[in-house]
Amino acid sequence: MKVITVGNNKGGVGKTMQCFQLVCHLAHLGHRVLAIDLDSQANLSSTLGVNIQRTLIPEWLIGDVGVEEIVCDVEGDHDFYKNVKLIASSRHMANLAKLLILSESEVRKNAGRKERLLKLRLQQIQDQFDYVVIDTPPMLGDELIMSLVASNKILIPTQAQDYSIDGLEELMDTFEIIKETENPGLEFAIIPSMVNPRRKIERQRLEELSQSFNVTPMIRNLVDMQESVALRKPVFMFAKNSKGKTDYTALWDSLGLN
């Protein structure tokens, strides 16, 4: 079972979009995919057709409820959706921090440290899935840290703009700490996201970014992508000449996810 987190402490950079496309792409290839939405805004859940009142993710993490109580099917009439299960989020996800404090001694007994809780829970279901894809909230909080400890790889969508590139340093520092302490095998990929290559300034920023990091092929800022989410139809189902399909095919090829 491979665990892939999509994360960036900045919001609006295309994390949820990436998760949606990746979950559908892997399921279409025939893999058994578990999508986990750790963002209280629950955008991945609703894009996969699931809206719930109250998520029990915090209770699952601390060990009060079993995984069967929080995993659900996704809604959609395409065939590949049968390969997807979802752990959906809701506003209640915001209670995680409080619950972790209240259950501190229990957590220590079970996992040693709270950062290891998600990894522990995923180990218990590792035979049931080929891939786990995790969407995370736009902050360097417990959700993202736990995901980094539990993952083989973090995909980092980044816009080719100043503030995005500045924010990346903070995330990379956290990545290095987790790699040195909890998860030596953790890998990362920086994915230029929502790029407008016609703009000179974006081309320049992209050039700078690729001098500091090895970046993947870019995902452009495209109407295709907005349509894909609105129709809940992944880009691989679009026409052959669709730009969105072209960009994502190149991305998954470069990451060996094909």
Ligand SMILES: Nc1ncnc2c1ncn2[C@@H]1O[C@H](COP(=O)(O)OP(=O)(O)O)[C@@H](O)[C@H]1O
């Ligand atoms: N490549 C893209 N081209 C155009 N719009 C995009 C693209 N990627 C994402 N979007 C749109 O931008 C907004 C933010 O994307 P989202 O994936 O929700 O970001 P995040 O999860 O990082 O907050 C959404 O409205 C989404 O539909």
Ligand SMILES: [Mg+2]
């Ligand atoms: Mg999001």
